[in-house]
Amino acid sequence: MVTDTHRAIEAVWRIEAARLIAGLARFVRDVGLAEELAQDALVAALEQWPGEGVPRNPGAWLMTTAKRRAIDRIRRDETFRRKLQELGRDLEESSPDIGAVVADDDGIGDDLLRLVFVACHPVLSAEARVALTLRLLGGLTTDEIARAFLVPEPTVAQRIVRAKKTLATAQVPFEVPRGAELAARLGSVLEVVYLIFNEGYAATAGDDWMRPGLCADALRLGRVLARLAPREPEVHGLVALMEIQASRAAARTGPGGEPILLADQNRARWDQLLIRRGLAALERAETLIDGRPGPYVLQAAIVACHARARRFADTDWQRIAGLYERLAEAMPSPVVELNRAVALSMAFGPAAGLALLDQLIAVPALRNYHLLPVARGDFLAKLGRPAEARAEFERAAALTRNERERTVLLGRAAACEQEMHDR
Structure with missing residues (x-):
């Protein structure tokens, strides 16, 4: 039976877990051990709070309990003396009281920032960084992460264990990290957060077009990062990008969960x-x-153009095309060029976009990228070439792993075929 106390513990854990693990990781210098100690403290709360009541400062209670468990573990460890030297603390003193823990946690923001950089360290694969970040900072269980990314739970569990x-x-x-290393590592952190957001915003596979929970987790991580690194423009840029994209969520799907493209969205629902x-x-x-x-x-500036347009027809596509050109210089990528082709088609006509797309057909990275034939099909349809457009939409439908998107693309292919018959 779920009691009010158990619900309170669950809420406290969601709020405090990342801060608790961050503080403990600084204390014991081991992310895996820190998470274990945090879980031990959670178990202690589940055992004691129903009878004793929720403490006045639950976060401090959890930290105190976890640190006591850490002291007990280290005392049992064969390398006790070496650990004492590494930690630089006299752990043989009596366990800290609540006031001491609260004072010790005054730098918790710095601890969270350290944990972010550890979880997103380039020594880990992209998949491991995502899983570990969602586990430690997002508070998700391995089952929740597995369901979000449509992979078996044991796979996620193995990634997390191996990452630690x-x-x-x-x-x-x-x-x-400091100096040049900070810039390099910050890029890894932002990449992971945006990867999580994008998987929620446009799911790569499965039956759902969106997974709002992942968007919310990424936004929360981005906002935390913005508070912890307030002088980094790219952090604020990523937050801006995610906030504006997330604003469209309610308008991106229909009553049955079917995708609604940008041009057809009801902007009153943004x-x-x-x-x-x-x-x-x-x-x-x-600034x-x-x-x-x-x-x-730059990407935030692009989505801001859409946000400022009251109607799709009011969109400043020439400015967007210019921003994509600058983005291609800052971050050369075939996908950026694909998006620039779309902007060019909207600003100067489908022939302009098609000319750039035709240069991208042979790029290996785009060979199985379904959005390339989607764009080509759109341009060809607008140019009055329905037979070619139908072939492109059918190819895109075969490449996508998202069922909602496949249905939309096959519908567009059928519309092209109908146009051919009507001629």
């Missing part, structure tokens, strides 16, 4: 609060730029 072992073996320091937050984050990012804007700031 890899970090321990590589002796990754629990610290925020979340104006998220748009205002996104535009404010973009403004902060732009912090020293030199050329980075990729996330």
Whole structure:
């Protein structure tokens, strides 16, 4: 039976888990051990709080309990004296009281920032970084992560276990990198957060077009990162990008969950609060730029053009095409070129977009990327070439792994075939 106390414990855990693990990781210098200690404290709360009541400062209670468990573990460890020297603390003193723990946690923001950089360390694969970040900072269970990315739960569990072992073996320091290393590592952090968001915004596979829970987790991580690194323009740029994209969520699917493309969305359903937050984050990012804007700031500027347009017809496509050109210089990528082709087609006609797309057909990275034939099919349809357009939509439908998207693409192919018969 779920009691009010159990619900309170669940809520406290969702709020405090990342902060608790971060503080413990600084204390014991081991992410895997920190998570175990945090789980021990959670078990203690489940055992004690129903009878004793929820403490006045539940986060501090959990930290105190976990640190006591850490002291007990280290005392039992054969390398007790070496651990004492590494930690630089006299753990033989009496366990800290609540007041001491609260005072010790005054730097918890720094601990969270360190944990972000550890979980997203380049020594880990992209899949491992995502899984570990969602586990430690998003508070998701292995089952929740597995369902979100449509992979078996044991696969996710193995990724997380291996990631922790890899970090321990590589002796990754629990610290925020400095100088040039910071820029390189920050890129990895932002990449992971945006990868999580994108999987929620447009699921790569499965029956659902969107997974809003993943978008929410990524947004929360981005907002935390913005508070912890307030002088980094790319962090604010990513937050702006996600806020504005998330504002369209309610308008992106129909009553049956079917996708609704940007041109057909009811903009009255866009979340104006998220748009205002996104535009404010973009403004902060732009004031912090020293030199050329980075990729996330440029992408945020692109989605801001859509957010400011009251109707699809009001979109400043020429500005968007120019921003994509700058983005291609800052972050050369075939996918960026594909998006630039779409912007060019909207600004200067489908023939202009098709000319750029035809240069991308032979690019190996786009060979199985379903959005290339989607764009070509769209341009060819607008140019009055329905037979060629139908073939492109059918190819795109065969390449996508998302069932909702496949249905839409086959519908567009059927519309092209109908147009051929009507001629």
